[in-house]
Amino acid sequence: MSRSRSRKPRLFRPPTDGDNLRCLRVVVPASGVDEAAGRLWLHEPVAIHEAATDDGRVALLAGFDDLATAAMVAGELPPEWEPTVETAPDDSSWRDNWRAFVEPVEVGRVLVWPGWWTEPPPERHDGLVIRLDPGATFGSGSHPSTRLSLAALQQVLHGGDQVLDLGCGSGILSVAAALLDAAAVTALDIDPEATLVTERNAVANGVGVECHSRSVQAGDGPFDVVVANIGAAVLCHLAPVIVGSIARGGRLVVAGMLSEQAASVTTAFAIAGLRLVSTDEQDGWAVAVLRR
Ligand SMILES: C[S@@+](CC[C@H](N)C(=O)[O-])C[C@H]1O[C@@H](n2cnc3c(N)ncnc32)[C@H](O)[C@@H]1O
Structure with a gap:
């Protein structure tokens, strides 16, 4: 199962490289999804995408406009959530695919x-x-x-x-x-x-x-x-x-x-x-x- 939670775009949007989002990926047990999503929302991502992993846990991908924010948030999270920063294209699916869920x-x-x-x-x-x-x-x-x-x-x-x-x-x-x-x-x-x-x-x-x-x-x-x-x-x-x-x-x-x-x-x-x-x-x- 995968689902997305979307939120407002930022008021001030710094230029991004090739219009990509910097995505912070964490992997948590299914019971920890709400806590992890809550911690991520505090830093105002444009959206959070959730997807089940093969081992029964849940991967949350939080899209940020800039690398500095994604990296800063990654540094604040528990290491057992395995935070990593990756890049995803900032297409409308990121901001709109929550509608399906x-x-x-x-x-x-x-x-x-x-x-x-x-x-x-x-x-x-x-x-x-x-x-x-x-x-x-x-x-x-x-x-x-x-x-x-x-x-x-x-x-x-x-x-x-x-x-x-x-x-x-x-x-x-x-x-x-x-x-x-x-x-x-x-x-x-x-x-x-x-x-x-x-x-x-x-x-x-x-x-x-x-x-x-x-x-x-x-x-x-x-x-x-x-x-x-x-x-x-x-x-x-x-x-x-x-x-x-x-x-x-x-x-x-x-x-x-x-x-x-x-x-x-x-x-x-x-x-x-x-x-x-x-x-x-x-x-x-x-x-x-x-x-x-
Ligand atoms: C968590 S959302 C709440 C939206 C809605 N009221 C709800 O209950 O779901 C917070 C909203 O507050 C706005 N906001 C943040 N700081 C604000 C401020 N200092 N004054 C007015 N609005 C602010 C944000 O732009 C955002 O739309």
Whole structure:
């Protein structure tokens, strides 16, 4: 069996030699695939391709734009994963072949349905259906941090809330918030491709989302709910500005952090004035809900 996980292209793409990707190859036991993929995703590859090896293990091939990044990541990984760097042509199959492996994702009341499938979602589903095409952005619904964020969003959101989706990627959380009766949804992402894809997915689902290609800044808000699935380092760095954008009594959902990073992230938000409400984990990834 082989499958691919795709993610956004980088904002700044250095020239590559002959338009090749530098691929970091690791080989892990089948039980270690999610941990290895999680470690690789932290360094923002354009995609990760997985394939079974003859000896029953799984080879993960992570494509990077430049040799320096691939080599740096290789040096950080456990030697027993046998990290090696090789070259692969950067053709569209790298970024698009994940489509063949996508499956619908159900989280709470929300069913995420591949937007390019002609087959309609099952009629027996009595919750909300999001028809989503993430294109080259992050947020198909398959990643644990997206699923955790989607679950937490359903817990904290009330009809009529003003919502900020910080790091919107595909717009999956923005569209969910709008379908869950938020009064207004603002989607921010530093990747212009993400805001284009979010706009497209909002239109495809018949909801309005206000998109901007930038990060959160002083003066934004006040929002009743902020959801930010953007990674531990970025969350800690932005904590004071994010807190400044939340209304009194408002809720914050933070994700994109590994379980062992959760304490440092929630501490940064506690210092910035929030109270921790709950945490949850899935496959080594964590989400936290905080309140102002
Ligand atoms: C892990 S993806 C999350 C996508 C989607 N919200 C989800 O839950 O699947 C993180 C997104 O945050 C964006 N991002 C990273 N740093 C950011 C920042 N400082 N401000 C805004 N967006 C940022 C990335 O471009 C990426 O699209």
